[in-house]
Amino acid sequence: QVQLVESGGGLVQAGGSLRLSCAASRSILSIYIMGWYRQAPGKQRELVATITSGGSTNYADSVKGRFTISRNSAKNTVYLQMNSLKPEDTGVYYCQGEKSWGQGTQVTVSS
Numbered sequence: 469q470v471q472l473v474e475s476g477g478g479l480v481q482a483g484g485s486l487r488l489s490c491a492a493s494r495s496i497l498s499i500y501i502m503g504w505y506r507q508a509p510g511k512q513r514e515l516v517a518t519i520t521s522g523g524s525t526n527y528a529d530s531v532k533g534r535f536t537i538s539r540n541s542a543k544n545t546v547y548l549q550m551n552s553l554k555p556e557d558t559g560v561y562y563c564q565g566e567k568s569w570g571q572g573t574q575v576t577v578s579s
Contacts (some may be wrong), residue, residue, distance in 0.1 A: 469566065469567065469568055470492050470493055470496070470499065470510065470532075470565055470570045471492070471493035471568065472490050472491070472492055472493075472563045472565060472568050472569065472570035472574040473490070473493075473570055473571070474488060474489065474490050474561065474562065474563050474570040474571065474572060474573040475491070476488040476489050476573060477573030477574045477575045478491065478574075478576070479562060479577075479578065480513040480553055480575075480576070480577055480578070481577070481578050482553060482554055482555055482577055482578065482579050483550045483552060483553065484553050484577070485524050485549070485550060485552075485553065486502070486532055486550045486553065486570060487547060487548070487549050487550070487560070488504065488547065488548040488550065488561055488563075488573060488575075489546075489547055490502070490504070490545060490546040490547070490548075490563030490565075490570060491543075491544060491545050492529055492544040492546075492565065493544075494544065495541070495544055496521075496539065496541055496544050496545075496565065497521065497541050498521075499521065499565045499566055500520055500521050501518055501519070501520050501521070501565075502519055502536060502539060502546045502563070502564065502565040503515060503516070503517060503518035503519070503537075503563075503564045503565075504516040504517050504518075504546075504548045504561055504562070504563060504564075505561070505562045505564055506560065506561045506562070506574045506575070507559050507560050507562070507572075508556075508558060509559070511559075513527055513562070514528065516528055516531055516535060516537075516548065516561070517531065517534065517535055517536075517537040517548060519537045519539050519546065520540065521539075522565050523539075523543075525537055527567065530556075531550075531557075532551075532553045534550065534553075535548060535549065535550050535551070536543055536548070536549040536550050536551075537549075537565070546563060546565070548561070550575070553577045554577060555577045555578065555579045556577075557575060557577050558575060558576050558577050559574075559575060560572040560573065560574055560575075561573050561574075561575055566568070
């Protein structure tokens with residue numbers, strides 16, 4: 469089972485940017501779909517974005533036009549570029565692939 473490790477979270481002011489990385493323990497070529505999810509305090513985990521092995525992407529309405537998901541199969545890594553961040557983007561961001569989840573990385577956006 470693939471292991472996933474997220475990094476890149478932190479504290480940023482509203483309007484700022486962050487890039488999250490999700491490093492996989494093995495090749496992601498065979499993983500059809502990988503995604504980013506987030507969980508805000510007191511709320512359920514929600515889908516942020518997904519990307520297929522063919523490069524097709526899907527985004528939550530709340531992040532369309534601001535976030536970009538990408539994958540680098542040579543580096544076994546999936547990225548989430550987050551621009552124009554808002555306080556409501558605050559939460560723990562998780563990477564998911566096959567049946568595996570990473571441990572999460574905290575993103576805090578101050579107003």
